[in-house]
Amino acid sequence: AQRVTQPEKLLSVFKGAPVELKCNYSYSGSPELFWYVQYSRQRLQLLLRHISRESIKGFTADLNKGETSFHLKKPFAQEEDSAMYYCLTVNNAGNMLTFGGGTRLMVKP
Amino acid sequence: DGGITQSPKYLFRKEGQNVTLSCEQNLNHDAMYWYRQDPGQGLRLIYYSQIVNDFQKGDIAEGYSVSREKKESFPLTVTSAQKNPTAFYLCASSRLLGVDSPLHFGNGTRLTVT
Numbered sequence: 001a002q003r004v005t006q007p008e009k010l011l012s013v014f015k016g017a018p019v020e021l022k023c024n025y026s027y028s029g030s031p032e033l034f035w036y037v038q039y040s041r042q043r044l045q046l047l048l049r050h051i052s053r054e055s056i057k058g059f060t061a062d063l064n065k066g067e068t069s070f071h072l073k074k075p076f077a078q079e080e081d082s083a084m085y086y087c088l089t090v091n092n093a094g095n096m097l098t099f100g101g102g103t104r105l106m107v108k109p
Numbered sequence: 110d111g112g113i114t115q116s117p118k119y120l121f122r123k124e125g126q127n128v129t130l131s132c133e134q135n136l137n138h139d140a141m142y143w144y145r146q147d148p149g150q151g152l153r154l155i156y157y158s159q160i161v162n163d164f165q166k167g168d169i170a171e172g173y174s175v176s177r178e179k180k181e182s183f184p185l186t187v188t189s190a191q192k193n194p195t196a197f198y199l200c201a202s203s204r205l206l207g208v209d210s211p212l213h214f215g216n217g218t219r220l221t222v223t
Contacts, residue, residue, distance in 0.1 A: 036212075043113075044199070044214040086152070097142075097212075099152035 002027050004087050006100035013077050014108050021072040021103045023061075023087030031089040033070040035061055036099075038084040047072075047085070057081070077107045112136065115200050115215035122194075122222050130185045130218045132200035138213070140206040141183035145169065146197040146217075155198075158183055159206040187220065194222045 003026045013019050025031065035047040048056045050063040050070060061072045070087060087100040113134045122128045134141065139160050144152040154167030158177040172191025177183055183202075187194045199217045203210035 034211075043216050044201075044212075046211040049211070097154055099144075 002031070002089055002091070002096060002098040004089055004098045004100035006085075006087055006103045008103050009101065010104045010106065012106045012108065015079055016076050019074050019077040019081070019105065019107075021085050021087075021105065023070045023072065023100055025068050025070065025087070025089050025098075027068075027089055027091075029091065031091055033061075033063055034088040034090065035059070035070075035072050036086045036088055038086070039080075040083070044086070077105075079107045079109060081105060082107045113200055113202055113213055113215035115198075115218050118216065118218060120218055120220045122220070124222055125189045126222075127189060128187050128194075128220065128222075130187070130198055130200075130220070132183045132185065132215060133181055134183075134202045134213070135181060136202060136204075136213060137180070138202035138204050138210075139180070140203045140210065141177070142201040142203075142212070143167075143173075143175065143183070143185045144199040144201065146199060147193075152199060155185065157206070187222075194220060196220060 005024045033050040036044050037047040038044045059074045061070050063070050084102050084104050086102045089098050116131045142157040143155040146152050153169050155173050156175040158164040161180050164175050164177050174186045197217050197219050200215040201212045203212050
């Protein structure tokens, strides 16, 4: 069965510090991986996906198939990055979606 | 302004009553989904629909029912058979069922059953 683990429920860093939100998955196959973000009083929205290999708002995420991880990183955190972050795996057919438990990132001034 | 609308934001019901949560989208998306969120857990898939008049069970479909009579609408009924109905319910849609279509989410409905 698919499983996605985000080991930290809360991550608190100071502005300007590097941040890494961890995501580990178990899946028998090659899933697609995504990061979704929910800012305060806004709806959940797509942040980035692994196949696009793009950087959004300074965030990047590299898929490590050996470690089955898809950690989200940013070298210098900003206060506006404070939000809830969810890691998601999707099978190729798109009918099996598994979210991690979410990590709340707090960036302190 | 396209988007997904869930109503109401908060819903209260007595145990033993069925309750229907509304989800409407004007994004012209074919696929729609219902998720449930409980404290300390990730979002879990209840039902999804790939196209009008079609829907499939997700991971935790027991005690729930859905319909997809119109492309824009995907209401979820929480029946009295659902053992732990109190939760936050999130509706989503995507252009197609598949990894190339990102999910768009509603604002959610918090259901409390006493």
